[in-house]
Amino acid sequence: MRICSFLPSATEILFALGLADSIMGVTFECDHPCEARSKPVVVYTTLAPGLPEREIDRQVKMISGAGQSLYRLDVGKLREIQPDLVVTQDLCHVCAASPADLSAVLAQLPTVPEVISTSPRTVSDVWNDILRVGQATGREAEANRLVRTLGDRIAEIQETRQEGDPPRVLCLEWLDPPFVAGHWVPEMVTLAGGIDVLGRAGEAGYEVDWPAIVTSAPDLILVMPCGYHTREVEEELRKVCFPATWYSLAAVRRQRVFAMDASSYFSRPGPRIVEGIAAMAEVFARVTPAVEGKAV
DSSP, X not given: OOXXXXXXXXXXXXXXXXXXXXXXXEETTOOSSGGGGGSOEEEEESSOTTOOHHHHHHHHHHHHHTTOOSEEEOHHHHHHHOOSEEEEESSOTTTSXXXXXXXXXXXTSSSOOEEEEEOOOSHHHHHHHHHHHHHHTTOHHHHHHHHHHHHHHHHHHHHTOXXXXXXXXXXXXXXTTEEEOOBTHHHHHHHHTOEESSOOBTSOOEEOOHHHXXXXXXXXXXXXXXXXXXXXXXXXXXXXXXXXXXHHSHHHHTTOEEEOOHHHHTSSOSTTHXXXXXXXXXXXXXXXXXXXXXXX
């Protein structure tokens, strides 16, 4: 079977199911596992690299508003590969290529591949997508085993959670302008032992103003801009020009702002969100009266 993945989380799922040799095309963002970097890239972004968050937000809104795609598919490579299966998504047209991006390309291929479109909104939806990919690729047993293992890992995390009042947590998936993380992230907070003060479980993240953030009064802030790894998040925290209200937040004054590896553990709905839950639980355990967080 020849498989092309149009989103990083699908690439991670395919590798986790033992399908490395079947993966013939990936996106420019696919970086896990390391072997994914050696696969041919068939999906590219139309955005220039290195743009500040404010400019990325402006361009995304402008391009989306014009009904254009943020992604470019390499039709030539797809013709050469002649995939039997394409895994794409229909959840966020900002985060990855969608079925709409694919429809015009499919007409140009010698044979039309099977298409699996994912749109997870909850943790259980992510597990169901793993099972769907397993079924489509003849890896049902591997998929079921992986989902059971992930469930067991969550149970282990919950057994070791800190006792006491759950911390009030603000998860920011963008800083300039500020966006609250949504979909599976608020559920991750709950599973890790916290309370998400603004996120809506199962619903999309949304733009929020600074007064609303102040009113939410979080005990700690997890910064996880979509598409950024930890080092990049730390750089964004240093570069963004925050308003005075940011510095009025108790979480900021008490050095309870944490840079999280969004790309690895939060913004990609794949197996590693379990490690994101574990990372959250570790942060929550550190935020106690006796142990303060470390400022970024």
